Amino acid sequence: MAALRRAAIAGSVLALGAGLGAAASTLRFTDAASAAGLDFRATSGADPSRHVLEVNGGGVALFDFDGDDDLDLFLANGSTLEAPERGPGSRLYRNRGGGTFEDVTERAGIALRRWAMGVAVGDADGDGRDDLYVTCYGPNVLLRNETGPDGPRFRDVTERAGVGDPSWSTSAAFGDVDGDGDLDLYVANYLAFDADAPPPRDRTFQGVSVMPGPQGLEAQPDTLYLNLGDGRFRDASRAWGVRSPEPGYGLGVRMLDFDEDGRLDVFVGNDSTLNFLFHNVGGRFEDVGLRSGIAANADGGAQATMGIGLADVDGNGRFDVFTTNFSHDTNTLHVNLDGRFFDDRTSQFGLGLVSRPFLGWGCGFHDFDADGDEDLFVSNGHVYPETADGRTGTEYEQHAVVFERAGPRFERAADAGPSLAVRYRGRAAAFGDLDDDGDVDVVLTTLGGPVHVLRNDAPHRRVLVVRLEQDGPNPRAYGATVELEVAGRTSRRWIGGDGSFQSADAPVAHFGLGSVAAEAPRTLRVRWPDGARTTIEAPPLDRRIVVRRDGHRTDPLRGRTGR
Numbered sequence: 001m002a003a004l005r006r007a008a009i010a011g012s013v014l015a016l017g018a019g020l021g022a023a024a025s026t027l028r029f030t031d032a033a034s035a036a037g038l039d040f041r042a043t044s045g046a047d048p049s050r051h052v053l054e055v056n057g058g059g060v061a062l063f064d065f066d067g068d069d070d071l072d073l074f075l076a077n078g079s080t081l082e083a084p085e086r087g088p089g090s091r092l093y094r095n096r097g098g099g100t101f102e103d104v105t106e107r108a109g110i111a112l113r114r115w116a117m118g119v120a121v122g123d124a125d126g127d128g129r130d131d132l133y134v135t136c137y138g139p140n141v142l143l144r145n146e147t148g149p150d151g152p153r154f155r156d157v158t159e160r161a162g163v164g165d166p167s168w169s170t171s172a173a174f175g176d177v178d179g180d181g182d183l184d185l186y187v188a189n190y191l192a193f194d195a196d197a198p199p200p201r202d203r204t205f206q207g208v209s210v211m212p213g214p215q216g217l218e219a220q221p222d223t224l225y226l227n228l229g230d231g232r233f234r235d236a237s238r239a240w241g242v243r244s245p246e247p248g249y250g251l252g253v254r255m256l257d258f259d260e261d262g263r264l265d266v267f268v269g270n271d272s273t274l275n276f277l278f279h280n281v282g283g284r285f286e287d288v289g290l291r292s293g294i295a296a297n298a299d300g301g302a303q304a305t306m307g308i309g310l311a312d313v314d315g316n317g318r319f320d321v322f323t324t325n326f327s328h329d330t331n332t333l334h335v336n337l338d339g340r341f342f343d344d345r346t347s348q349f350g351l352g353l354v355s356r357p358f359l360g361w362g363c364g365f366h367d368f369d370a371d372g373d374e375d376l377f378v379s380n381g382h383v384y385p386e387t388a389d390g391r392t393g394t395e396y397e398q399h400a401v402v403f404e405r406a407g408p409r410f411e412r413a414a415d416a417g418p419s420l421a422v423r424y425r426g427r428a429a430a431f432g433d434l435d436d437d438g439d440v441d442v443v444l445t446t447l448g449g450p451v452h453v454l455r456n457d458a459p460h461r462r463v464l465v466v467r468l469e470q471d472g473p474n475p476r477a478y479g480a481t482v483e484l485e486v487a488g489r490t491s492r493r494w495i496g497g498d499g500s501f502q503s504a505d506a507p508v509a510h511f512g513l514g515s516v517a518a519e520a521p522r523t524l525r526v527r528w529p530d531g532a533r534t535t536i537e538a539p540p541l542d543r544r545i546v547v548r549r550d551g552h553r554t555d556p557l558r559g560r561t562g563r
Helices: 002-016 385-389
Strands: 029-031 058-064 071-077 089-095 100-103 116-122 131-136 141-146 151-158 169-175 184-189 204-205 209-212 222-225 233-235 252-255 265-268 278-281 285-287 308-311 320-323 332-338 340-343 360-366 375-380 401-406 409-413 428-433 442-445 452-456 460-470 479-487 489-495 509-514 520-529 533-537 546-550 551-555
Touching: 029 285, 058 116, 058 308, 058 428, 058 442, 131 169, 184 265, 209 222, 209 442, 360 520, 375 409, 375 428, 385 546, 452 460, 460 479, 479 509, 489 509, 520 546
Parallel strands: 116 169, 169 252, 360 428, 460 546
Antiparallel strands: 029 452, 058 071, 071 089, 089 100, 116 131, 131 141, 141 151, 169 184, 184 222, 204 209, 222 233, 252 265, 265 278, 278 285, 308 320, 320 332, 332 340, 360 375, 375 401, 401 409, 428 442, 442 452, 460 509, 479 489, 479 520, 520 533, 546 551
16 A cells, blocks of 8 residues: 555656646757767766765866856766776866867866866966866865966866865855955865765665665765965864854855845755855854744755755845755745845745756756846756656656746746757756857756756847956956846846856856847946946947956957857
């Protein structure tokens, strides 16, 4: 009888993934990885997975490492339990333009073969070039971007910088938490795992025997590194209160000034334990996750938070927080009420029931169809190989889901192209304009599989693309807010040095204008990390605007052609 009941529940849960909330859409994505020359295939332990170390997969960073104004691609790659320090290696691909990439890993001096998990991008030493911080199954690595005789090269400066966190780290984020102008570093750590003596198989999921973790294993505390301004960092975790709460199983981290008091706060998504919201009170953090309502869902339950998306969903001028979670649970949207308190509005915005069959990872809010509001992309894939037969009410390989904003709610886009119907074990996702045509593309990693480049092929509408530049040790202006007001309606974007899960998005603001008339009044406003403001009236459309404090310039979108 119990088996029959589980089968009935499984069938009903899986049915939710077959079309609930689906709607016709102009969104179109095409998998262009093969045409782009990306022959990468991820390694993450055994296939199928046997232990919790093998299930996270690798992250991805979109950044311009060579200064030619297009986005290059770094892929963190894993290894195996038998040889965790001798994997096939993480890879760096240079964007050649025209939608193609070339592998320049060796030429760029990268020889990282340990078990890499995630990546954050930031100018760690203030020299104007983006560096890479790669999180690993111990110790992490800081790769400094330097100019060599044959172009940019990366050098391992971890030891001198003092940022080789030995824990199993997952996500990381750069941002100026102490307000001194340079970029500090927050590292989310997961759990203690001994590759030589992995824990025994003693867990069940929906009545099926599965691998253990994270519950029952020792959680690892996170780390905060403050930048000393000379390429070195110091561990300020205890002094700033990062070690004050009980450790969580950290998987995601985002830096953002949630209450707009001029200081960067830190939100940490924890797996199966309460999330942290570290409020920056000046010189230290105070965990206000429970008090603010963002540590758990509306039922008060801790969730298995993986990915973290940020957007002003309700239009009140404050950034809200979307988190992806485990199957048989819902993803969660916490609306930022006033900078101090959050409210779970998942069901109100149509993002609850439809997510229950899926196990979500990387995610992001972007105006993919350039109609003036932000849509939502979610990568999905399970961790238990035992779910492959459907008995547990979910599936091992799952397709990504795109939610299109439709008035006050989100609706699942059922026909966003055949690439969105392909099932795989999706993991990290990073967002940026790879082909320089003004819209936002997606790079999606999979567990033990290829990387997918989901080119945005939605019909062209009017857009405005904004990139920030400033002098000093934070050249990309991490911590800035960009606003576009058109015909009385304001859209907001956050510029940061992080991404939703183990990844780094391009620090560029994309705005779609939809059907708004070209002559409609519009104003672009930038609030810089130190609170200074820049205003540009009537910014030109279908261009990239590079804004500095003392002015701005416009560049063409080289890939902006008709479709």
